[in-house]
Amino acid sequence: MDEDLDETVRPSASARPGWVFGFYAFRAIAGLAVAAPLAIEVGVLVSRLPRGDAVLFDAGGEVLLDVVRKGHQAAPAIAAGAGIGLLVAAFVGLAPLAALLVAIGHRGALPLRVVAARSARALGTLSLLWGLALFTQAVTAALVHFGWGRVVTSFGWAPPRDNLARVAGVVVVVALALGIGVAHDLARVVAVDELRGTYLAMARAIEVVRARPGRVLASYAARASLAAGALAVGVALAARVGHATAPRFALSAIAHQASLLVAVALRASWLAAAMRHARATPPET
Amino acid sequence: MREIAGIVGGFGLGLASFAVGGGLIRAEPSGGERAAESGAAVAVALAPSAAAGQAPASLDDRWDDDSSLPAHAERVASYTLVARLDPKAHEVEATGTIRWTNTSRVPQQELWLHLYLNAFKNERTLYMRTPGSGFRGGGTLADWGSISVVRLRARELEADLWPPADAPIDPLGDETDVRVPLPRAVAPGESLTLEVAFRAHLPSISLRTGHFEAFHMVAQWFPKLARLEADGRWAHFPFTRFSEFYADFGAYDVTVDVPAGFVVGATGRRTSFASGGGREVSRFVQDDVHDFAFAAWDGFREKATTVDGVQLRCLYPAGYDRAADVEIEAARFGLGHLGAAYGRYPYETLTIVHPPDGADEAGGMEYPTLITTGGPWYLPWTPVRFLELITVHELAHQWFYGLVATDEHRSPFLDEGLTSYAESEAMEAWYPGSSAGELLGLRVGVPATYRIGGLSALHDGTVARGADEFATGSEYGSLVYGRTATLLTTLGRTFGPERLRRALGRYARSQRFAHPGPEALLAALRESIGPEAEAVARAVLFDGAWVDYRVDSFASSRPSRPAGIFGDPTSPSAAPAPRGGNRWFGDVLVRRRGTLALPVEVELTATDGSVQRVAWDAGQPFARLPYEGSAALASAAVDPNHAALLSSDLLDDAKGGGGVVAPRVLELGGFVAAALIHAAAP
Ligand SMILES: [Zn+2]
Numbered sequence: 001m002d003e004d005l006d007e008t009v010r011p012s013a014s015a016r017p018g019w020v021f022g023f024y025a026f027r028a029i030a031g032l033a034v035a036a037p038l039a040i041e042v043g044v045l046v047s048r049l050p051r052g053d054a055v056l057f058d059a060g061g062e063v064l065l066d067v068v069r070k071g072h073q074a075a076p077a078i079a080a081g082a083g084i085g086l087l088v089a090a091f092v093g094l095a096p097l098a099a100l101l102v103a104i105g106h107r108g109a110l111p112l113r114v115v116a117a118r119s120a121r122a123l124g125t126l127s128l129l130w131g132l133a134l135f136t137q138a139v140t141a142a143l144v145h146f147g148w149g150r151v152v153t154s155f156g157w158a159p160p161r162d163n164l165a166r167v168a169g170v171v172v173v174v175a176l177a178l179g180i181g182v183a184h185d186l187a188r189v190v191a192v193d194e195l196r197g198t199y200l201a202m203a204r205a206i207e208v209v210r211a212r213p214g215r216v217l218a219s220y221a222a223r224a225s226l227a228a229g230a231l232a233v234g235v236a237l238a239a240r241v242g243h244a245t246a247p248r249f250a251l252s253a254i255a256h257q258a259s260l261l262v263a264v265a266l267r268a269s270w271l272a273a274a275m276r277h278a279r280a281t282p283p284e285t
Numbered sequence: 286m287r288e289i290a291g292i293v294g295g296f297g298l299g300l301a302s303f304a305v306g307g308g309l310i311r312a313e314p315s316g317g318e319r320a321a322e323s324g325a326a327v328a329v330a331l332a333p334s335a336a337a338g339q340a341p342a343s344l345d346d347r348w349d350d351d352s353s354l355p356a357h358a359e360r361v362a363s364y365t366l367v368a369r370l371d372p373k374a375h376e377v378e379a380t381g382t383i384r385w386t387n388t389s390r391v392p393q394q395e396l397w398l399h400l401y402l403n404a405f406k407n408e409r410t411l412y413m414r415t416p417g418s419g420f421r422g423g424g425t426l427a428d429w430g431s432i433s434v435v436r437l438r439a440r441e442l443e444a445d446l447w448p449p450a451d452a453p454i455d456p457l458g459d460e461t462d463v464r465v466p467l468p469r470a471v472a473p474g475e476s477l478t479l480e481v482a483f484r485a486h487l488p489s490i491s492l493r494t495g496h497f498e499a500f501h502m503v504a505q506w507f508p509k510l511a512r513l514e515a516d517g518r519w520a521h522f523p524f525t526r527f528s529e530f531y532a533d534f535g536a537y538d539v540t541v542d543v544p545a546g547f548v549v550g551a552t553g554r555r556t557s558f559a560s561g562g563g564r565e566v567s568r569f570v571q572d573d574v575h576d577f578a579f580a581a582w583d584g585f586r587e588k589a590t591t592v593d594g595v596q597l598r599c600l601y602p603a604g605y606d607r608a609a610d611v612e613i614e615a616a617r618f619g620l621g622h623l624g625a626a627y628g629r630y631p632y633e634t635l636t637i638v639h640p641p642d643g644a645d646e647a648g649g650m651e652y653p654t655l656i657t658t659g660g661p662w663y664l665p666w667t668p669v670r671f672l673e674l675i676t677v678h679e680l681a682h683q684w685f686y687g688l689v690a691t692d693e694h695r696s697p698f699l700d701e702g703l704t705s706y707a708e709s710e711a712m713e714a715w716y717p718g719s720s721a722g723e724l725l726g727l728r729v730g731v732p733a734t735y736r737i738g739g740l741s742a743l744h745d746g747t748v749a750r751g752a753d754e755f756a757t758g759s760e761y762g763s764l765v766y767g768r769t770a771t772l773l774t775t776l777g778r779t780f781g782p783e784r785l786r787r788a789l790g791r792y793a794r795s796q797r798f799a800h801p802g803p804e805a806l807l808a809a810l811r812e813s814i815g816p817e818a819e820a821v822a823r824a825v826l827f828d829g830a831w832v833d834y835r836v837d838s839f840a841s842s843r844p845s846r847p848a849g850i851f852g853d854p855t856s857p858s859a860a861p862a863p864r865g866g867n868r869w870f871g872d873v874l875v876r877r878r879g880t881l882a883l884p885v886e887v888e889l890t891a892t893d894g895s896v897q898r899v900a901w902d903a904g905q906p907f908a909r910l911p912y913e914g915s916a917a918l919a920s921a922a923v924d925p926n927h928a929a930l931l932s933s934d935l936l937d938d939a940k941g942g943g944g945v946v947a948p949r950v951l952e953l954g955g956f957v958a959a960a961l962i963h964a965a966a967p
Contacts, residue, residue: 027959035954036946043947048836049939050890050920053947059718061729062927065737066935082958089962158584163604163662231960238956239726243949252726256956263963 009107011193011275013268019103024264026096028257030089037081041074042067057243094126095119101192104272118192125191128198133184137177144173182220183209189274194283204283208274211281219273227263234259286493286529286701287649287678287708287766344812348791351629358534358573358798361388362510366481369542370503370581375428375487375496377506380436383479384535385510391517392470396446398437398463401505404524405430405488405495409458412492415526430488430495434508437465440478444468454523461524462511483508490646492526499547500640502647502657504578505530512692512800522694527761528752529686529693529700532575534798540568543581550600550636551579552653573631573798574653575690580638592617595630601639607665608672612637612658615676622711623677626786627684627793635683637676649675651682669722674712674731681707689796696803697752697761698826702769703789703806709735709770710777725953732774736930739767744933745829745880748772749803771930772825778928779821779883780814788813821883825931830881833933834903834923836940839889841871841918871912873921877903881931885924890941891916 013020045067046053055063098119103110148169152162186205190196196204209216237259238252347353366381387393404412406429437447449465471477485506488495494504511521512533520531541549545563553571560566571577585600588609597616601609616637624630636655640647648659656679664671681704685691691699709731712720719728742763755761777785792801792809799805803826811819824830844863852858875887882903889897893916901908901923912918920941927935 027962028955030962031957031959032951032955034958035951038954039947039951040945042950043945045936046947047942047945048937050922050941052942052944053949056947056949057726057728059728059730060733060927061719061721061727062733062736062930063935064727065729065733069737069740070934070936086958086961086965089958090965093962158603161604227963231963234956235725242726243953249949249952253952253956256952260956260959260963263960267963 009105011105011272011279013104013265013272015107016100016103016268019100020265020268021261023096023100023268024261026093027089027264028260030093034082034085034089038078041071041078045071054244054249091127091130094123094130097188098122098126098192100268101189101271101275104268105193105275121195122192125196125198125201126188129184129187129191129201132198132202133180137180140176140180141173144169144176148172178224182216185220185271186216186274186278189271190278193275193278204278204281207284208278208281212277216274216277219277220270223266223270223273227266230259230262230266286651286682287675344791344795344809348794349787351794354628354631354794355798356631359388360384360535360572361386361513361533362575363535363537364507364577365538366507366577367540367542368503368507370501370544370547372496372499372501372544372547372581372583375501377485377487377503378483379485379507380482381480382440383481383508383510384476385479386476387471387473387513388533389513389515389517390473392472393513393517394467394470395519396465396467397511397519397521398434398465399505399509399511399521399524399530400432400434400461400463401509401524401530402430402432402485402487402494403460405491406460407458410461411455411457411459411523412461412526414457426491427489428487428496430486430491432483432485432506432508434481434483436480436482437508438480439467440480442468442477446479459523462521481508490644492646493650495646497641497644497647499584500580500582500644500647502578502580502638502640502644504647504650504652506578509576514800520692520695522753525694525753527697527755527758529697530576531690531692531694531800534573534575534690536570536572537574537577538568538570539577539579540566541579541581542566544583546583547581548583548585548587548600549579549581550585550598550638550655552577552636552655553632554596554634571632571634571654574687576653578652578655580640580647580655580657582641584641588613590617592620592635593624595620595632596634597637598634599637599639601637602641602662604662605639608639608658608660608662609637611665611672612639612676615673616680618715619677619680619711622714623681623684623707626710626790627707628688628790628797630683631688632683635680649679651679651686653687654683656680656682667722668724670712670716670720673715674708674721677711677715678704678708681711684793688798689793690798690800692800692802693752695751696749697765698748698769699801699803699806701765702748703773705735705766705770706773707789709774725957732771732930735767735770735774737767738763739769739771739931740933742768743829744831747827747829749826768825768931772822775883775929775931776810776814776818776821778926778930779885780818784814784818788818821881824881828880830879831933832877832879832881832883832903832929832931833937834885834929835876835878835934835937836887836921836923837874837876837907839871839873839912839918839921839940841869841912841914843867843869843917865913867915869912869914869917871918872909873912873918874907874909875901875921875923876907878906879933883929883931885929886926888922888925889914889918890920890922892919 042053049055056067099115102115102118152165157165183205186208187201190204191201234255237255241248241251243249243252363384366379368377368379370377404410405426434447438445446465449463451464454462454464487501490497490502494502509532511519512531513519522528537553541551542564543549545560545565549567551569552574553569555567556570557568584602586603588599590597590613597613599609599613616635620630632654634654638657640657640659645659648657650657658672658675660671685703685707686693686700693700712731718730720731721729721734742760746764748764748768788809791813792806796805807819807823810822844865846860846863850857851860873889884900884902886898887901887910889912891914895915897914899910901910920939922939924932924938
């Protein structure tokens with residue numbers, strides 16, 4: 001442990017608003033970067049129109065569908081670019097995540113140099129954990145999806161039982177993915193806070209979950225559902241305000257970004273809670 | 286009929302059909318002028334109204350409401366059948382009579398019978414021989430279908446007519462269109478009673494009809510007389526891939542006998558029901574229709590209600606309750622809206638059948654007083670209003686196909702095209718601006734989807750062709766559905782929606798229980814809107830006329846004091862003040878490509894926000910429109926409200942935008958991407 005940082009404080013996200021905002025800013029900018037190729041393609045297509053891309057939000061969608069029609073040849077390239085962009089953004093995002101974790105685990109002045117050094121030491125582990133989690137989530141989802149789909153088909157159930165069984169399969173996939181995500185978060189917290197390697201971080205994550213499953217789940221579920229709710233409210237508000245005029249566009253953007261900021265803050269709050277849970281669970285080894 | 290896969294697959298956006306259909310275009314006796322010299326605008330020229338073909342009675346204002354609607358159709362071909370369904374063998378055995386009257390002006394020496402189910406009999410049938418890309422019915426048959434006539438006897442002639450004297454008409458073996466010679470001529474006005482017995486084996490579900498497990502869609506299942514036109518010509522045709530049907534009106538009285546537990550949805554009103562011996566027998570009766578179909582399944586759930594005196598019944602699979610609610614609501618809205626536009630719905634019943642998963646080929650189809658919908662159970666929770674669209678579409682067919690019984694083989698645009706427009710107009714009245722769906726503030730209307738659909742075929746493809754004259758299913762769908770609907774929307778937006786509504790209302794009411802051809806529709810446009818509207822429609826339908834507008838450039842400036850020497854060169858006077866004072870002058874170069882000269886408005890916006898609208902008749906391929914205003918021109922847009930929805934490119938209709946990045950797309954896309962990163966929790 002670095003001697004120049006105070007480890008004894010209670011990890012807290014609200015004590016580090018600047019770092020939380022920085023983490024949000026990274027996500028917002030990464031989102032814009034991922035969306036940029038699409039925005040340029042559409043921008044060129046509507047560049048002759050006096051109202052620009054505002055017409056895409058007009059009732060009836062006549063120009064919107066013309067843009068889709070004329071732009072569909074570029075769609076595979078844009079979709080591939082966006083997919084790769086999302087992966088890169090997620091990977092690069094491990095650095096600000098590590099910095100955020102360092103920040104919420106400490107109090108007082110936090111020199112950038114110290115944060116950088118501390119988070120850099122965890123980056124290798126975070127990368128491995130991320131790859132493992134992604135792989136596990138994908139494999140689990142595929143197994144449940146295809147396996148369960150076959151099982152349901154073999155039953156030959158009539159709707160609605162058949163429909164409900166398939167919906168249940170999707171729910172299970174999402175729940176498993178979220179469960180893996182929770183364990184992943186705990187492992188990452190440990191990797192940064194305790195400077196553990198990949199294997200030990202995973203072992204510690206499982207230890208923490210086994211020691212206090214109810215409290216971990218409650219911490220996560222409360223914040224994750226609030227974050228999902230915040231995003232949903234943002235989407236609904238922006239859709240209601242619309243994009244027709246510049247003021248409405250600005251309001252929509254504010255609604256979107258505000259909901260994203262709230263979601264990110266809740267996520268930071270969850271990570272702080274995860275850190276508290278980890279610190280409250282003494283290592284067995 | 287409406288395609289299910291195409292709509293669910295994303296607002297009907299399809300890849301362009303590259304098939305060249307030129308060699309297939311039939312010379313249709315349009316009666317009007319057919320000028321299509323390259324570059325020449327054909328639309329605003331007046332089309333001679335002395336058209337060959339059906340000249341309808343004068344379309345005066347008595348057709349603006351329902352007071353003159355005929356109560357009944359002429360009974361020409363009436364069917365009384367008793368049908369027994371064996372769902373294990375997928376067979377229907379039936380006996381009964383066909384009462385037919387020669388309503389033509391010509392004695393008839395023969396009858397023509399359609400045996401549609403024989404289209405599924407073997408690989409030699411015309412239907413199976415025709416490649417069917419881009420349309421329904423593409424899958425392979427797991428079970429062949431056929432119809433065997435056991436007995437056909439003309440009672441008054443005391444003659445057995447079956448087997449017919451001649452071999453099948455088609456040398457390769459198609460048996461869907463059969464000529465039945467009569468022992469003597471049947472005079473005009475004379476009637477025949479045909480005693481008939483037949484056995485129908487339903488195919489595995491394909492192209493609207495057949496069986497899927499215990500579900501049976503029993504359609505095109507009985508020997509069906511072709512329609513006899515007034516001039517004595519039989520409008521008969523073999524079963525082709527893209528073609529629907531055509532028949533005379535009559536009274537149908539069909540008794541359907543199914544195993545106990547099977548729920549039956551059928552054309553007409555159920556007048557009796559009896560059960561016993563493990564069977565259930567229902568009798569369905571309906572006057573003033575030209576077909577009869579029924580669905581039978583032991584898995585149906587049922588909801589029923591009454592709308593303005595019409596008994597509405599929805600039969601659907603378990604788990605589709607929400608879908609059934611949506612379809613009933615759509616039918617409730619449609620009966621009111623379409624009835625007001627095209628004349629009251631005259632029948633007492635309307636049955637909606639939502640086929641189960643796997644039987645989609647039965648879905649999206651219209652029969653008299655019975656329509657089929659379709660699609661997966663979760664559709665009510667998606668942002669696309671597919672269930673509303675398909676229900677309103679099939680319901681609109683009760684007018685354009687059912688009551689206005691056009692020849693679907695010869696002029697499919699008269700039923701599918703008008704129905705698509707009626708669907709589009711009704712859905713826009715129900716959900717203005719977002720009738721097809723809505724997501725993240727992006728709203729799409731049905732007119733836009735039909736416009737895109739109509740653009741996927743060749744830009745100069747003709748619409749008014751027979752169903753067998755399209756190269757591919759996509760071309761058929763694009764032109765017949767999309768292009769026709771977009772043409773009518775264009776007419777409404779260009780000449781006024783009320784005038785179009787009046788034209789189509791008069792057409793539909795005056796042609797109720799009749800069999801009009803394209804000329805009746807064109808006459809309605811001419812008489813209710815004007816010769817310009819008729820000319821536009823004729824050019825698009827028959828000549829493949831098309832149009833695209835473009836703003837090429839614009840410029841404006843404020844005159845300055847003229848340069849040069851004024852007055853005596855040795856002591857020149859001051860230059861005169863510029864003409865026009867502080868005003869700005871300039872012009873806009875607009876272009877029209879294509880053969881359709883549709884008048885449009887051009888919107889000129891100045892830097893101070895002032896807006897001028899000038900009319901452009903688009904009679905010439907280009908024009909320089911003068912500008913004078915209080916500030917410099919900032920932008921120019923042809924047809925800013927997309928009145929000419931037929932225009933094949935909306936993105937070059939203006940000039941004066943700016944920037945190569947779409948800020949709203951960047952904002953919305955950036956938010957969605959950030960939310961995705963958040964959801965993936967890295
Ligand atoms: Zn249709």
